[in-house]
Amino acid sequence: MKPVVTAVALEYRDTFTFARLDVNTQPEKTIEYHIRGTPTYIVFKDGEMIGGFVGAMPSTNLVENILGMLGIEETE
Amino acid sequence: MKKLICSLLTLSLALFVLTASYAQEDADIDILRAADVNTDGMINILDLVLVAGFFGETPTEEQTLNPDINGDGKINILDLVLVASHFGETVRLPAVLEGVEPGGGSELIPNDSIMLMFDHPPEDITVSEGVFTITDNTVTITGPFTPGTLELTVTWADGSETRNYTIRQPADFMSSEPESGSELIPNDSITLTFDHPPEDVTVSEGVATITDNTVTITGPFTPGTLELTITWADDSETLNYTVRQSAALERVEPAVASELIPNDSITLTFDHPPEDVTVSEGVETITDNTVTITGPFTPGTLELTVTWADGSETLDYTVRQLVGLERVEPTVESELTVDGSITLTFDNPPKDVTVSEGVFTITGSTVTITGPFTPGTLELTITWADGSVAYTYTVAEPDTESPSITGGTISDGDEDVKAEAINSGALIEIAFSEEVSGTIALQTEAGDDVGWLGKIEGSKGTLELVKGKELDPETTYVIAGKVEDAAGNETDIDITFVTASAYDGIPIEVTDADFETVVLGSKIPIVVDFYKDG
Numbered sequence: 357m358k359p360v361v362t363a364v365a366l367e368y369r370d371t372f373t374f375a376r377l378d379v380n381t382q383p384e385k386t387i388e389y390h391i392r393g394t395p396t397y398i399v400f401k402d403g404e405m406i407g408g409f410v411g412a413m414p415s416t417n418l419v420e421n422i423l424g425m426l427g428i429e430e431t432e
Numbered sequence: 433m434k435k436l437i438c439s440l441l442t443l444s445l446a447l448f449v450l451t452a453s454y455a456q457e458d459a460d461i462d463i464l465r466a467a468d469v470n471t472d473g474m475i476n477i478l479d480l481v482l483v484a485g486f487f488g489e490t491p492t493e494e495q496t497l498n499p500d501i502n503g504d505g506k507i508n509i510l511d512l513v514l515v516a517s518h519f520g521e522t523v524r525l526p527a528v529l530e531g532v533e534p535g536g537g538s539e540l541i542p543n544d545s546i547m548l549m550f551d552h553p554p555e556d557i558t559v560s561e562g563v564f565t566i567t568d569n570t571v572t573i574t575g576p577f578t579p580g581t582l583e584l585t586v587t588w589a590d591g592s593e594t595r596n597y598t599i600r601q602p603a604d605f606m607s608s609e610p611e612s613g614s615e616l617i618p619n620d621s622i623t624l625t626f627d628h629p630p631e632d633v634t635v636s637e638g639v640a641t642i643t644d645n646t647v648t649i650t651g652p653f654t655p656g657t658l659e660l661t662i663t664w665a666d667d668s669e670t671l672n673y674t675v676r677q678s679a680a681l682e683r684v685e686p687a688v689a690s691e692l693i694p695n696d697s698i699t700l701t702f703d704h705p706p707e708d709v710t711v712s713e714g715v716e717t718i719t720d721n722t723v724t725i726t727g728p729f730t731p732g733t734l735e736l737t738v739t740w741a742d743g744s745e746t747l748d749y750t751v752r753q754l755v756g757l758e759r760v761e762p763t764v765e766s767e768l769t770v771d772g773s774i775t776l777t778f779d780n781p782p783k784d785v786t787v788s789e790g791v792f793t794i795t796g797s798t799v800t801i802t803g804p805f806t807p808g809t810l811e812l813t814i815t816w817a818d819g820s821v822a823y824t825y826t827v828a829e830p831d832t833e834s835p836s837i838t839g840g841t842i843s844d845g846d847e848d849v850k851a852e853a854i855n856s857g858a859l860i861e862i863a864f865s866e867e868v869s870g871t872i873a874l875q876t877e878a879g880d881d882v883g884w885l886g887k888i889e890g891s892k893g894t895l896e897l898v899k900g901k902e903l904d905p906e907t908t909y910v911i912a913g914k915v916e917d918a919a920g921n922e923t924d925i926d927i928t929f930v931t932a933s934a935y936d937g938i939p940i941e942v943t944d945a946d947f948e949t950v951v952l953g954s955k956i957p958i959v960v961d962f963y964k965d966g
Contacts, residue, residue: 361961366937372957373856374939375950378965384944386962396962403952426957 360415361395364422372399372422399425461524466501467515468523475518483511526590527554527569536595539631541602541666542576546584546595554588575599602666603630603645612671617678617742618652622660622671630664651675678742679706679721692751693818694728698736706740727751754818755782764823768810769919770830773802774823782816803827831919837927839863840893841949842911848932850950851903853940857953858897860884862911862925867891870915872925877908888915893925905931 365374379386379394389398389405398408399422407425423429465471469479483499486507491500501511527550534546546562548554548571557564561584562573571586582597603626610622622638624647633640637660638649647662658673679702686698698714700723709716713736714725723738734749761775762768774790776799785792789812790801799814810825840862842849854860862872872886872893883901887894895911903909911927939961942950951958 358963361939362937365939369937372959373852373954374937374959374961375942376939376961376963377942377947379962380964382942382944382947385947389962391962394962394964398960398962399957400951400954400960401957403954422959 360412360418364415364418368419368422371428372426397421401426463501463514464518464521464523465526466498466503467518467521469497469499469501469515471497471525473523473525475515475521475523477519479515480512480519483507483515487512524555525552527552527588529554529586529591529593530569532593532595534597536597539598539600540575540577540582542579542599543574543602544577544599545572545574546597547572548586548593550588554590556587556589558587560585600631601628603628603664605662605667605669606645608669608671610673612673615674615676616651616653616658618655618675619650619678620653620675621648621650622673623648624662624669624671626664630666632663632665634663636661676707677704679704679740680742681738681745684745684747686749688747688749690749692727692729692734692749693754694731694751695726695754696729696751697724697726698747698749699724700738700745702740706742708739708741710739712737753780755780755816757819757821760821760823762825765825767826767828768803768805769828770805770807771803771919772805772827773800774812774825775800776814776821778816782818784815784817786815788813831917831921833917834921834923835868835891835915835917836865836923837862837925838865840927841946842927842929844927844929846929849903849929850940851905851907851931853946853950853954854931855897855902856955856958857949858955859949859953860895860911861949862893862895862927864891864893864915864923866917868893868915868917868923870913870922870925872911872913872915875910875912877910877928879910879912882909886913888913903931907931 361374361376377385379391393410395412396408396410397418399406409421464475467475467479469482472478482497483501486499489507490505491498491507499507499511501514504510529548530551531549532546533549534540550569550571553566553569554571557566557571559573561577561582562575564571564573573584573586577599579599579601582599583594584597585592585594606625606627608622608624610616616622626645626647629645630642630647633642633647635649637653637658638651640662641648641650649660649662653675655675655677658675659670660673661668661670681700682703683701684698686692702721702723705721706718706723709718709723711725713729713734714727717724717726725736725738729751731751731753734751736747736749738745738747756779758777758779768774778797778799781797782794782799785794785799787801789810790803790805792799792801801812801814805827807827807829810827811822812825813820813822841854841860860874867890868888870888872888872895874882874884874886874895876882883898885896885898887896893913893915908928908930911925913925914922915925916922940950942960951960
């Protein structure tokens with residue numbers, strides 16, 4: 357999945373930032389956000405969690421989910 | 433000689449016979465009395481013998497018995513004839529006034545009586561005023577006489593007498609002020625009113641002053657029972673009083689013009705127990721010679737008037753507002769430094785402040801107590817005019833340790849610091865080991881201020897991004913400043929870091945520690961990929 361994330365992060369770097377947190381080494385936030393499986397994506401905007409989804413998926417689905425949560429229509 | 437006397441007596445008898453027709457009723461009383469030569473009240477042979485004994489002689493002035501009956505200067509047959517003509521008659525003796533009581537010129541009252549004493553019972557009494565009664569040799573004339581001048585003429589058979597008197601109006605007691613039975617003090621005065629001016633006034637106690645119909649009796653009277661008898665020319669009156677000891681104010685505590693608080697009390701000490709005590713403010717309590725006046729008194733000027741039976745006194749005081757403690761900082765039982773201070777705030781400026789430890793200063797309603805205090809338990813007692821409090825603190829050992837940097841967004845020497853992450857979080861935080869104050873700034877390596885807002889608060893220093901002043905990639909920055917703790921221990925802030933190259937779209941690796949800053953502090957949307965390495 358890392359290549360998908362890396363590609364999306366690069367392509368949409370002007371729209372959103374991608375961050376990664378290793379659930380094995382950072383248990384505090386893993387527990388706090390009730391992470392049950394990986395990968396889990398949680399979208400934050402202005403310091404607030406606005407949504408999330410679980411599971412590996414193609415980049416188009418990944419982008420669609422993220423932009424949908426951000427309320428941004430894909431122009432491409 | 434004897435023959436001659438006998439002859440004369442014989443002749444007298446013959447003349448008596450010859451003059452038998454001499455009318456006795458026509459006899460002049462003066463002739464009768466002259467015929468009674470020996471003045472024994474009877475005209476008899478003894479009188480004839482006396483005339484006969486001096487017959488032919490001329491009476492001399494030295495003679496106590498005068499046989500010249502007709503007063504012609506010769507003792508002769510005519511005198512014998514006069515004696516013989518009244519022979520055997522009784523002669524009333526003339527009444528001579530011997531004394532008058534009271535004497536002329538005296539002052540009487542209308543119902544007085546005047547006594548005239550005669551040597552013999554007088555006859556044919558008449559008086560110009562009053563009513564007379566005769567008892568033996570005494571004539572008593574009783575009134576009522578008309579007030580004013582009395583010219584009293586008494587006429588009797590043998591004479592008359594005029595005596596002048598002054599008849600004054602008698603004075604009757606009308607009233608006394610205060611009334612009998614009242615209570616007095618030694619220096620009181622008693623006023624007696626009469627219907628007319630009294631005379632010859634005497635009093636059993638005190639001094640009497642007479643003004644018209646009024647007699648004023650002034651003391652000092654002896655304390656106790658006063659049985660006052662007033663005697664005047666016409667009567668007397670006894671009035672009973674109780675003379676109590678008057679009370680004089682000796683001292684006042686606290687002194688006049690002192691400053692009081694509302695619940696203070698004022699004590700007045702008298703030389704004797706005062707009576708009828710009233711006060712204009714407060715409540716009075718009387719115990720023997722002492723009057724205690726208790727508040728609450730109204731704050732401000734107190735003009736306290738104390739009135740008692742014998743006087744009054746006005747005492748001026750200033751009553752100030754009670755001062756109460758409102759708060760103390762730091763809180764009781766907290767920890768102080770050796771050089772710390774304690775601030776007490778009152779509702780009004782306190783007075784007479786003392787503290788058991790430290791040095792205090794008063795500013796308005798605030799008292800500040802400063803050390804140095806002895807490390808350990810501080811039992812501090814603060815006393816002021818209206819109260820006191822005792823507080824316990826713990827005085828810590830002197831703090832000689834400088835504050836240190838314990839963590840933060842960036843550590844000294846960090847490299848590859850993700851500028852985007854910092855910029856997105858817009859905040860750099862530095863943690864200190866204790867509460868500090870001071871300054872903090874973000875500078876370039878050359879020492880120029882980047883323009884972020886630096887703030888030291890509590891045990892944290894923050895640098896907040898100002899829009900347009902974002903961190904640049906691949907740049908060396910210095911977080912500089914200076915902080916000090918409450919004890920004045922200083923620490924220089926000198927954190928140098930270098931930012932990484934510009935964000936290239938590679939996901940940022942976040943940790944639990946910087947999650948708040950990088951993720952929640954991000955100004956642009958951020959997607960976190962929770963992944964499991966491997």
